[in-house]
Amino acid sequence: MLDERKLVVLRAIVEDYVASAEPIGSRTLARTHKLGVSSATIRNEMADLEALGLLDKPHTSAGRVPSDAGYRLYVDRLMEPVTLDARDFQQIQGLYLSRVRELEYLIAQTMRLLSSSGDFMALAVGPEMRRASLMRIEAVPADEGRMALVLVTDYYVQHRMIEIPEDLDPEGLRTTLRDLSERLRGLTVDQITRSVLETVARELNGRIYDELVEFMQECLTPGEGDRLRISGTSNFLSQPEFREADRIRAAIQLIEQEAVLGDLLRGAPGAGVQVRIGHENPPPPARDLSIVTIGIERAGQSLARFGLVAPKRMDYARALALAQQIFRALDEAIN
Amino acid sequence: MLDERKLVVLRAIVEDYVASAEPIGSRTLARTHKLGVSSATIRNEMADLEALGLLDKPHTSAGRVPSDAGYRLYVDRLMEPVTLDARDFQQIQGLYLSRVRELEYLIAQTMRLLSSSGDFMALAVGPEMRRASLMRIEAVPADEGRMALVLVTDYYVQHRMIEIPEDLDPEGLRTTLRDLSERLRGLTVDQITRSVLETVARELNGRIYDELVEFMQECLTPGEGDRLRISGTSNFLSQPEFREADRIRAAIQLIEQEAVLGDLLRGAPGAGVQVRIGHENPPPPARDLSIVTIGIERAGQSLARFGLVAPKRMDYARALALAQQIFRALDEAIN
DNA sequence: CTTAGCACTCAGCTTAGAAGAGTGCTACGT
DNA sequence: ACGTAGCACTCTTCTAAGCTGAGTGCTAAG
Numbered sequence: 001m002l003d004e005r006k007l008v009v010l011r012a013i014v015e016d017y018v019a020s021a022e023p024i025g026s027r028t029l030a031r032t033h034k035l036g037v038s039s040a041t042i043r044n045e046m047a048d049l050e051a052l053g054l055l056d057k058p059h060t061s062a063g064r065v066p067s068d069a070g071y072r073l074y075v076d077r078l079m080e081p082v083t084l085d086a087r088d089f090q091q092i093q094g095l096y097l098s099r100v101r102e103l104e105y106l107i108a109q110t111m112r113l114l115s116s117s118g119d120f121m122a123l124a125v126g127p128e129m130r131r132a133s134l135m136r137i138e139a140v141p142a143d144e145g146r147m148a149l150v151l152v153t154d155y156y157v158q159h160r161m162i163e164i165p166e167d168l169d170p171e172g173l174r175t176t177l178r179d180l181s182e183r184l185r186g187l188t189v190d191q192i193t194r195s196v197l198e199t200v201a202r203e204l205n206g207r208i209y210d211e212l213v214e215f216m217q218e219c220l221t222p223g224e225g226d227r228l229r230i231s232g233t234s235n236f237l238s239q240p241e242f243r244e245a246d247r248i249r250a251a252i253q254l255i256e257q258e259a260v261l262g263d264l265l266r267g268a269p270g271a272g273v274q275v276r277i278g279h280e281n282p283p284p285p286a287r288d289l290s291i292v293t294i295g296i297e298r299a300g301q302s303l304a305r306f307g308l309v310a311p312k313r314m315d316y317a318r319a320l321a322l323a324q325q326i327f328r329a330l331d332e333a334i335n
Numbered sequence: 336m337l338d339e340r341k342l343v344v345l346r347a348i349v350e351d352y353v354a355s356a357e358p359i360g361s362r363t364l365a366r367t368h369k370l371g372v373s374s375a376t377i378r379n380e381m382a383d384l385e386a387l388g389l390l391d392k393p394h395t396s397a398g399r400v401p402s403d404a405g406y407r408l409y410v411d412r413l414m415e416p417v418t419l420d421a422r423d424f425q426q427i428q429g430l431y432l433s434r435v436r437e438l439e440y441l442i443a444q445t446m447r448l449l450s451s452s453g454d455f456m457a458l459a460v461g462p463e464m465r466r467a468s469l470m471r472i473e474a475v476p477a478d479e480g481r482m483a484l485v486l487v488t489d490y491y492v493q494h495r496m497i498e499i500p501e502d503l504d505p506e507g508l509r510t511t512l513r514d515l516s517e518r519l520r521g522l523t524v525d526q527i528t529r530s531v532l533e534t535v536a537r538e539l540n541g542r543i544y545d546e547l548v549e550f551m552q553e554c555l556t557p558g559e560g561d562r563l564r565i566s567g568t569s570n571f572l573s574q575p576e577f578r579e580a581d582r583i584r585a586a587i588q589l590i591e592q593e594a595v596l597g598d599l600l601r602g603a604p605g606a607g608v609q610v611r612i613g614h615e616n617p618p619p620p621a622r623d624l625s626i627v628t629i630g631i632e633r634a635g636q637s638l639a640r641f642g643l644v645a646p647k648r649m650d651y652a653r654a655l656a657l658a659q660q661i662f663r664a665l666d667e668a669i670n
Numbered sequence: 671c672t673t674a675g676c677a678c679t680c681a682g683c684t685t686a687g688a689a690g691a692g693t694g695c696t697a698c699g700t
Numbered sequence: 701a702c703g704t705a706g707c708a709c710t711c712t713t714c715t716a717a718g719c720t721g722a723g724t725g726c727t728a729a730g
Binding site: 700 | 703704708709711712713721724725726727
């Protein structure tokens with residue numbers, strides 16, 4: 001039923017369509033691919049592939065386009081893996097050489113890389129901050145009136161510059177913080193509620209300042225550090241699928257809805273590289289898109305998740321090669 | 336030459352055009368504004384205003400549109416100042432109440448406010464980091480293998496989590512950093528070159544670690560903290576001037592060119608609120624836009640600069656009211 | 671100085687027709 | 701049974717033409 005030649009035709013259609021963004025007709029295919037058969041034969045094969053649900057027809061006289069199932073088959077069985085060109089490879093390797101081991105920084109670097117190289121929109125989310133476990137809180141004096149509060153957890157650092165309250169005893173605060181750090185070390189951020197802070201402080205005979213509580217609570221608010229990062233939207237919007245004004249508006253609207261993009265990115269959980277094509281994506285407005293995701297985990301906890309988003313007509317081979325390489329490098333840097 | 340009635344007509348045209356985005360014809364104007372004269376009279380006035388360079392005609396039979404000079408006259412002399420509605424006002428005041436005195440944070444909050452309220456794209460740049468003067472460098476230990484380096488300057492804080500080099504003596508590093516902070520305190524970041532670091536360290540009999548130098552040098556690189564922040568692009572792109580596909584593409588391309596947006600924002604230096612209209616903007620691709628800028632300074636140094644960008648057909652009164660209010664609140668919070 | 675009236679202009683919409691690309695089917699050859 | 705040529709048919713897209721409506725500029729009269 002799905003003989004060799006049908007697969008060859010399907011593959012040719014997918015690749016030509018990915019390259020041209022135009023529906024592929026039987027004649028053009030016969031001419032450009034030297035398949036050794038006439039366009040009529042290809043028409044028959046196309047009709048069969050369409051019956052199998054692997055191809056779609058935009059309208060009666062418009063050539064064929066891969067269906068979601070067609071893309072899926074292509075990705076799973078037909079695609080020839082590409083190797084990244086030397087430049088990309090170097091760039092990825094170089095990215096993670098430095099001694100910096102801060103997730104925030106690694107995510108930012110990766111985003112830059114993803115959006116610089118190609119036709120994708122890049123998405124990323126960091127770890128859920130409230131799951132981080134506390135390492136240390138410290139106050140760094142700046143000048144007479146101000147100091148920086150620094151909170152160090154196992155995978156991120158946060159700071160805030162605050163005005164020093166009038167009634168503050170700087171030495172006292174530092175002692176409190178040191179003892180506090182000892183006591184709270186290893187607790188996750190969401191375990192450190194106001195009441196926990198106060199209890200511990202009472203035991204320590206220290207005092208918890210409002211600013212400190214406020215600061216710690218800010219570290220809990222989502223939408224700061226776990227917020228969705230988006231870059232390369234213009235790569236995305238300049239795809240030919242968004243040539244018409246209303247399409248491009250719809251796409252812009254989609255990008256604005258961070259909730260939808262978040263669902264799209266988180267739709268494929270787990271570590272490693274995955275592909276989701278069209279209707280496989282949960283959010284309905286993303287049904288015309290495909291996404292290649294990279295999940296970075298440590299000890300079963302998701303640390304970061306990246307997505308390369310494009311119209312379904314994306315260059316899967318390239319996106320996958322890029323994603324694999326980034327996954328490998330990043331996973332190694334982190335674990 | 337520019338009698339009262341002409342000004343009334345000009346003002347009506349600007350306001351109607353700002354509201355409708357459609358060229359204004361004499362008949363419609365006569366009907367909707369009850370000016371007490373016929374459309375023919377208004378046509379005459381319009382012709383005069385056009386001769387004065389205050390109005391433009393998109394084409395022969397299409398009503399009038401304000402020229403850059405027309406907008407300018409409107410902003411300088413005709414516009415009625417608006418007061419913000421209570422909600423916006425509350426929001427602005429509330430924004431700066433907290434004790435947090437970190438520029439980074441204030442800028443982020445302001446950006447959120449600007450892009451949430453309305454039809455503008457918001458731009459911001461922070462201070463030039465290399466001009467900041469050092470307050471303190473500190474190392475905050477995290478766990479066995481890692482520590483956070485924290486650099487506190489007079490208007491920003493930076494941190495990096497790094498792997499602790501094998502040969503590091505933690506106590507030694509902390510002492511070095513404390514002494515280093517003492518010695519370097521008050522120097523601007525760009526005065527602290529590698530050679531300065533090394534000289535001082537030699538005097539202190541300490542050792543400067545590569546990571547520390549790398550970290551300090553990263554604090555110098557522009558494009559991190561002084562980079563241009565952009566938000567509310569979709570406010571901007573959903574303006575009717577970008578209805579056609581090619582217009583919207585051009586706008587997207589403009590947004591991508593951070594250099595152009597940077598020139599646009601920095602084109603109007605100085606403290607306080609300013610308006611630049613159309614051709615008054617230096618970068619040619621921004622000649623169809625207007626920008627209201629907010630400059631925040633301290634001691635003659637630019638700390639932050641915001642911009643509200645929209646097509647020339649922007650609601651100047653509203654943008655200015657918003658900008659003034661933000662300027663007042665932010666300036667007070669900072670100085 | 672103002673206004674009514676009128677001829678003229680021009681973008682934008684609608685319609686019709688032609689061109690082009692592609693399909694599906696049939697009939698024929700191997 | 702499979703491959704191929706040929707042909708009628710479908711459907712989008714492009715172009716041209718004509719029409720409509722909003723608006724202008726000018727003239728002549730109040």
